[in-house]
Structure formats: structure tokens, C-alpha cells
Amino acid sequence: MTVWLLGDQLSPDAAPLATADHVLMIEAHAFADRLPYHPAKLTVVFSAMRHCRDALRERGYEVTYVEAETFGDGLDEYFAAVPGDSLVLMDPPSHGAAARFEAMVEVRGGSLTVVENDRFLTTPETFDAWAGDRTVDDGFRQERWYRFVRRELDVLMDGDDPEGGEWNYDDQNRDTPPPEWSPPPVPTFEPDAITREVHEFVTERYDDHWGNPSLDAVVWPVTRAEAQSALDHFVSARLPEFGDYQDAMVDGEWALCHSLLSSSLNLGLLHPREAVDSAVKAYESGDAPLNSVEGFVRQVVGWREFMRHVYRRAMPAMGEVNQLDQERELPPLYWDGETDMTCLSEAVSHVDERGYAHHIERLMVLSNFALIYGVDPHELNRWFHLGFVDAYHWVTTPNVVGMGSFATDVLSSKPYASSGNYINRMSDFCAGCEYTVSRTTGEGACPFNALYWDFLRENEEALRGTGRMGLMYSHVDKKDDEEWEAIRERAREVREKAREGEL
Ligand SMILES: Cc1cc2nc3c(=O)[nH]c(=O)nc-3n(C[C@H](O)[C@H](O)[C@H](O)COP(=O)(O)OP(=O)(O)OC[C@H]3O[C@@H](n4cnc5c(N)ncnc54)[C@H](O)[C@@H]3O)c2cc1C
Ligand code: SF4
Structure with missing residues (x-):
């Protein structure tokens, strides 16, 4: 029996391998042209696949390891050598992948049995x-x-x-x-010869990708x-x-x-x-x-x-939802990290350096800012997807589109939106920042503050009635017209500066 092992199923102990003697692995390269994925992410995936191949061979499995442009090309090569073979595949968590692979195998004269993915704790x-x-x-x-x-x-x-x-x-x-x-x-993990070779390939082939191209990022x-x-x-x-x-x-x-x-x-x-x-x-x-x-x-x-x-x-609806109708473009600071906002400059630089930022930076800085600024959740999802070493569609999408952007209420009843107060309470960023966290309006006021109130006001119809937003709207209700005018003006100014890369 042949098990087709995907690049996110890299365990020599995976259940279907217990009864298999042959393993197929396809290292497909063209998918990585679709987005400018962080070189550390591509290096880690391809290097981990090659190490898994070697570990399986050491355990006595015959492994066919195909380097190809696409999965289709890889399967062409495989079925030319082993016509009509039956493959077993652990159910990939990303939407539609199993059905796509099934069709690709069948059209080449083989068959594919999809079995439970044992890389999770629950079915x-x-x-x-x-x-x-x-x-x-x-x-x-x-x-x-x-x-x-x-x-x-x-x-x-x-x-x-x-x-x-x-x-x-x-x-x-x-x-x-x-x-x-x-x-x-x-x-720390010293890169071995395989990782170095993969890294060289990745940085040559994908030389225009976003993120630190140095081996230090791996x-x-x-x-x-x-x-x-x-x-x-x-x-x-x-x-x-x-x-x-x-x-x-x-x-x-x-x-x-x-x-x-x-x-x-x-x-x-x-x-x-x-x-x-x-x-x-x-x-x-x-x-x-x-x-x-x-x-x-x-x-x-x-x-x-x-x-x-x-x-x-x-899915598939989650791939398109946008319940708050947010459509603004991601500001350039997400790409170049150029901003006087200490919190955002720190978080973006962490992603750039090694394809990682921890949960609170992801939620309360990177996606919070995008949410209250009004970024299109699917554009933000693409940014997370290409920038993070742990990003896969099944996990990035619910986190960014659901939890971070509140583009759907399927997994939370209120948005994770906050002003600079939260960041000030949970970090030491604000003390050394060019902006003043205690101020909402006027030049030098923390950009999170005006954007936060403006976001609540802009989305009042969608949010006022949702569970747990009552307290926030009681503060909204206390602000008079003059305050709102200043907030709107500051929010407009912040958005303009961010758009022009001058925040
Ligand atoms: C906007 C946003 C985007 C995210 N994108 C991803 C992503 O692409 N890939 C990803 O694996 N996680 C993602 N997360 C979830 C979480 O932030 C990361 O799993 C975590 O930061 C990884 O770092 P760690 O291993 O040090 O986690 P720790 O803080 O040590 O947590 C332990 C483990 O718990 C799991 N975990 C924790 N929270 C989540 C969560 N919300 N969803 C899924 N697993 C979770 C992870 O496997 C993590 O390794 C995202 C969260 C947000 C808010
Ligand atoms: S003052 Fe505002 S922009 Fe500066 S670090 Fe604090 S929250 Fe971020």
C-alpha cells in the first residue's frame, strides 16, 4: 500500500504508515509563486519534508520523493512509473483539498482513499x-x-x-x-546541510518574496x-x-x-x-x-x-465573508514596518525577522489595528498567510477573518477591538512611543484611540446590539458632538497618514 504524505503530515508515526510499505511525497514549488511567502516558511516546509523522507527511508520504507512544479506534474511522474496505483491520504484540513487531490489522482488512472487525519486530537x-x-x-x-x-x-x-x-x-x-x-x-537549531541547500534554493527561486531572506530567520x-x-x-x-x-x-x-x-x-x-x-x-x-x-x-x-x-x-463562505463591509487596503507599514508607533513597528519587525509574532501581538496589535482602520479582512488574511511560518489556510483564515477581523460572528460574539489603553496595560511599548497613549485627538495622540471610537461609531448598526458591547456603547453615548467631530478628524488624519506611509 502507498501512502501519499503531504508537507503538513510529516510524522513517521502517522497511523496509515503502520500498514504501508511505500510512501509518496511531492515537493511542489509553483504554489509558492502565488504569494510572496516568507523565505523562512518555505525553507522550513521543504527542509522538514526532506528530513521526513530520510527518516522514513531509515525506517525501511520505500519513498518516492518527487520535486515538481505542481502536484499535477508530480502525480504525472509518479503514475508514469507506477500506473494504476492506489494511494491512501490523510484528510487534509484545508477546504476542498481532499476532493481536488482525489480528482487529480483519478484522472491519471489511479485511485485515492482519504482516511482520518490523525494529526489532531478530535475528529x-x-x-x-x-x-x-x-x-x-x-x-x-x-x-x-x-x-x-x-x-x-x-x-x-x-x-x-x-x-x-x-x-x-x-x-x-x-x-x-x-x-x-x-x-x-x-x-536554537543549527541548520544542517539539507536546510542550507533548501534555503539557497528558496532564496534564489523566490528572490522577490517578503521577509528576512537570511538563514538567521530559520x-x-x-x-x-x-x-x-x-x-x-x-x-x-x-x-x-x-x-x-x-x-x-x-x-x-x-x-x-x-x-x-x-x-x-x-x-x-x-x-x-x-x-x-x-x-x-x-x-x-x-x-x-x-x-x-x-x-x-x-x-x-x-x-x-x-x-x-x-x-x-x-467554509467556503468564510473565504468571502465581510459582515462589517471593510474594504480599505492594508497600509504600507505592514510591508515596510516604517512607523513611529512602537507597538506596530515591533510586531511587524518580529514577523519580518522570523515569520512569527506571538498571539497577543497578532490579535491586539496587528489585527486590532487593521480592524479599527477598516482593512479588507481577506487582504489581511493574505498578509498573515504569506508572512507567518505557521500559516495554513485552515488555521490562519478562522483566526484572521473570524477572530481578528470579526468578518463573521461564527466564533465570537464581539470584535477584538481596543484602544491604546489595552496595549498600554499589557506592554511597556507606550512609554517610549512617539505617540501619547492618554490622548485621543489632536497631533501626537495615539492612533489606536481615535480609530477605536470611530470604528465603534462607523459600525454601530452591526455592533450595538451584539452581546457584550453594551458597556462600550454606553461610553459612545456619553461623547458630545464636539468630541465626535475631533475624533472623526483625528481618525481621518491617521488613516491618511497610514495610507501615505507617514504614520
Ligand atoms: C490574527 C491571528 C492569526 C493567527 N494565525 C495563525 C496561523 O496562521 N497559524 C497558527 O498556528 N496559529 C495562528 N494564530 C493562533 C496563535 O496566535 C498562534 O498559534 C500562536 O501565536 C503560535 O505561537 P506559539 O506556538 O508560541 O503559541 P503559544 O502561545 O505557546 O500557544 C500554544 C499553541 O496553542 C495553539 N494555539 C493557540 N491559539 C490558537 C488559535 N487561536 N488557533 C489555533 N491554534 C492556537 C498553537 O498550536 C500554539 O502553538 C493566529 C492568531 C491570530 C489572532
Ligand atoms: S502609544 Fe499607541 S501607538 Fe504608541 S505604542 Fe502605545 S498603543 Fe502603540
């Missing part, structure tokens, strides 16, 4: 049974799903109750580190052993403080206590169960506190699985 059937009669129109709520999965998988449970008595220690995830704090070290695991060591390092060095500083941002610090495991999980190098089990073990042995371990578990079994299923249920 589509489990989610659909949990959702019952709820549809995309009703929306899905992560907290309810999270509790259900904790019970189903028996993670951090004390009998029928959650460990420690609470399901969620979110209120203990909001500290900011004191000024003398320095973050724990980040693991700080991400490319083998299963590296991914396992990244997990061990996280659990011993950074997990203990992960909970406290999960929502914090610090000038000059890109990683803080985050796990940096998303690229490994999304490539299939690491199974989410391993990540969860390691974190829970650290709690059980007294090496990490509950607010950290629960916080991490919530991200992996709660959010990651939830996003996969909501995406599956909400």
Missing part, C-alpha cells in the same frame, strides 16, 4: 456530534467546546471536575513582567527530534511563567514565554497530544503551576481544535 464526527443542531448561523462558542474536550480526552480533570475547581484560569494570565525580568532562553525545528527538543525546552524553561505572561508584550522581546511550537504542530512534526501530555506531566510533578498548564492546554485542545472544525463548517 470531525466528534465536533459535529457535540454541535448537534447548531449551525454556522447559530455560531459556535469555544469555551463550551473546550470543557467538552477536556472531559472527552480526560485532560486536567479531577474525576468529573476540572483540576483545581475552575475550567479556566484566564484571569491569572494577564500579568506583565517587572522591568528587571529577562525572558528564559529560546532553543530558527524553527525541521525534524521530529528538533520539535521534541523544542517541546522539552519549553516545558522546562518557559512553561512555568507562560501562564502569568501569556498576554504580555515587552519591547525588544519576540518570544517571551510562548511555546513557539505552532510550526512544528502544523507541519505534523509534533502531535498535539504529546504537547498536552508533557505540560500536564509538568503540573503533576510540581514543575509548572496550574495557570500556566491550563492556559497552554486551553490553546491546544481548546482553540487549535476548535479553529479547525469551525473552519471546516464555515
Whole structure:
């Protein structure tokens, strides 16, 4: 039996391989011409594929590894050598991919059996049974799903109750580190000959792509052993403080206590169960506190699985939704990082440097600004998609289009929109910024402030009635005409400056 292993299923332990003797892998290059993907991302994907090929061969599998322009070309080459072969494929999470691959194989005289993708903790059937009669129109709520999965998988449970008595220690995830704090070290992985060769190919072929083209940007695991060591390092060095500083941002610090495991999980190098089990073990042995371990578990079994299923249920509509009718172009600062706004300049430079920014920079800086500025959510989605090392359509789209842009209310009942106050509370960015966070209007006022109020006003019809926006609109109602005039003027000025690259 031949297993066709895709570039985001890179585990020699993947279930279908247990009964296979032959593996097909296709390294397709032309897809990467479609968007100017970060060179670190392309290097990591192709290098991880080649390392997985070698690991499979060492285990005794016969591996056909085709380098081709497209999957179609790769399949042509494969079926010319092995006519009529039957392939087994783990169900790819991105919308429509399985059906497309099935048709491509059949037209070349082969057959394709699509089986469960074992790189996740929950199956589509489990989610659909949990959702019952709820549809995309009703929306899905992560907290309810999270509790259900904790019970189903028996993670951090004390009998029928959650460990420690609470399901969620979110209120203990909001500290900011004191000024003398320095973050724990980040693991490093020396690029080997394969990674160097791939990097040379990537930077020559895709020489006009966005993002730092240096090999220094490739700080991400490319083998299963590296991914396992990244997990061990996280659990011993950074997990203990992960909970406290999960929502914090610090000038000059890109990683803080985050796990940096998303690229490994999304490539299939690491199974989410391993990540969860390691974190829970650290709690059980007294090496990490509950607010950290629960916080991490919530991200992996709660959010990651939830996003996969909501995406599956909400596509293809999610690829086009735009409930707030936002249509502005992404301002140039997302491409060149040129801005006096410390928060945005930091976050964009982190993405540029290594294809990564942590969750709060993604949500409360990069997508928050785009949301209140009025950027077309699908343009923002493309930017995230090409810029991040962990970006795949199934996970980037619900995060950017749903969570970040509120272009649909399928996964949250209110937008993640905030003024500069939130950033000031959760970071040390504002103290050294050219803009004044305590001011909303006039020259030098923090751009987030006027945009935030203007956004609430512009979208009043859509937002006033939605759950949990009442408090915000009570502040809107208190502002008089004169204040609104100044806010509008400042918001107009901020948008114009951003458009012209002068913010
Ligand atoms: C606008 C926006 C875009 C995002 N784009 C992506 C993306 O392209 N790919 C991606 O994997 N994640 C994405 N996320 C989710 C999250 O920000 C990243 O998974 C996380 O920052 C990765 O860094 P980490 O591994 O250090 O995560 P940690 O903070 O250490 O969290 C642990 C793990 O939890 C999982 N996780 C946490 N939150 C989410 C979430 N909302 N959705 C899915 N998984 C989650 C990830 O696998 C992550 O590795 C996005 C979030 C936002 C708000
Ligand atoms: S003052 Fe405003 S623009 Fe400057 S760092 Fe703070 S939130 Fe960002």
C-alpha cells in the first residue's frame, strides 16, 4: 500500500504508515509563486519534508520523493512509473483539498482513499456530534467546546471536575513582567546541510518574496527530534511563567514565554497530544503551576481544535465573508514596518525577522489595528498567510477573518477591538512611543484611540446590539458632538497618514 504524505503530515508515526510499505511525497514549488511567502516558511516546509523522507527511508520504507512544479506534474511522474496505483491520504484540513487531490489522482488512472487525519486530537464526527443542531448561523462558542474536550480526552480533570475547581484560569494570565525580568532562553537549531541547500534554493527561486531572506530567520525545528527538543525546552524553561505572561508584550522581546511550537504542530512534526501530555506531566510533578498548564492546554485542545472544525463548517463562505463591509487596503507599514508607533513597528519587525509574532501581538496589535482602520479582512488574511511560518489556510483564515477581523460572528460574539489603553496595560511599548497613549485627538495622540471610537461609531448598526458591547456603547453615548467631530478628524488624519506611509 502507498501512502501519499503531504508537507503538513510529516510524522513517521502517522497511523496509515503502520500498514504501508511505500510512501509518496511531492515537493511542489509553483504554489509558492502565488504569494510572496516568507523565505523562512518555505525553507522550513521543504527542509522538514526532506528530513521526513530520510527518516522514513531509515525506517525501511520505500519513498518516492518527487520535486515538481505542481502536484499535477508530480502525480504525472509518479503514475508514469507506477500506473494504476492506489494511494491512501490523510484528510487534509484545508477546504476542498481532499476532493481536488482525489480528482487529480483519478484522472491519471489511479485511485485515492482519504482516511482520518490523525494529526489532531478530535475528529470531525466528534465536533459535529457535540454541535448537534447548531449551525454556522447559530455560531459556535469555544469555551463550551473546550470543557467538552477536556472531559472527552480526560485532560486536567479531577474525576468529573476540572483540576483545581475552575475550567479556566484566564484571569491569572494577564500579568506583565517587572522591568528587571529577562525572558528564559529560546532553543536554537543549527541548520544542517539539507536546510542550507533548501534555503539557497528558496532564496534564489523566490528572490522577490517578503521577509528576512537570511538563514538567521530559520530558527524553527525541521525534524521530529528538533520539535521534541523544542517541546522539552519549553516545558522546562518557559512553561512555568507562560501562564502569568501569556498576554504580555515587552519591547525588544519576540518570544517571551510562548511555546513557539505552532510550526512544528502544523507541519505534523509534533502531535498535539504529546504537547498536552508533557505540560500536564509538568503540573503533576510540581514543575509548572496550574495557570500556566491550563492556559497552554486551553490553546491546544481548546482553540487549535476548535479553529479547525469551525473552519471546516464555515467554509467556503468564510473565504468571502465581510459582515462589517471593510474594504480599505492594508497600509504600507505592514510591508515596510516604517512607523513611529512602537507597538506596530515591533510586531511587524518580529514577523519580518522570523515569520512569527506571538498571539497577543497578532490579535491586539496587528489585527486590532487593521480592524479599527477598516482593512479588507481577506487582504489581511493574505498578509498573515504569506508572512507567518505557521500559516495554513485552515488555521490562519478562522483566526484572521473570524477572530481578528470579526468578518463573521461564527466564533465570537464581539470584535477584538481596543484602544491604546489595552496595549498600554499589557506592554511597556507606550512609554517610549512617539505617540501619547492618554490622548485621543489632536497631533501626537495615539492612533489606536481615535480609530477605536470611530470604528465603534462607523459600525454601530452591526455592533450595538451584539452581546457584550453594551458597556462600550454606553461610553459612545456619553461623547458630545464636539468630541465626535475631533475624533472623526483625528481618525481621518491617521488613516491618511497610514495610507501615505507617514504614520
Ligand atoms: C490574527 C491571528 C492569526 C493567527 N494565525 C495563525 C496561523 O496562521 N497559524 C497558527 O498556528 N496559529 C495562528 N494564530 C493562533 C496563535 O496566535 C498562534 O498559534 C500562536 O501565536 C503560535 O505561537 P506559539 O506556538 O508560541 O503559541 P503559544 O502561545 O505557546 O500557544 C500554544 C499553541 O496553542 C495553539 N494555539 C493557540 N491559539 C490558537 C488559535 N487561536 N488557533 C489555533 N491554534 C492556537 C498553537 O498550536 C500554539 O502553538 C493566529 C492568531 C491570530 C489572532
Ligand atoms: S502609544 Fe499607541 S501607538 Fe504608541 S505604542 Fe502605545 S498603543 Fe502603540
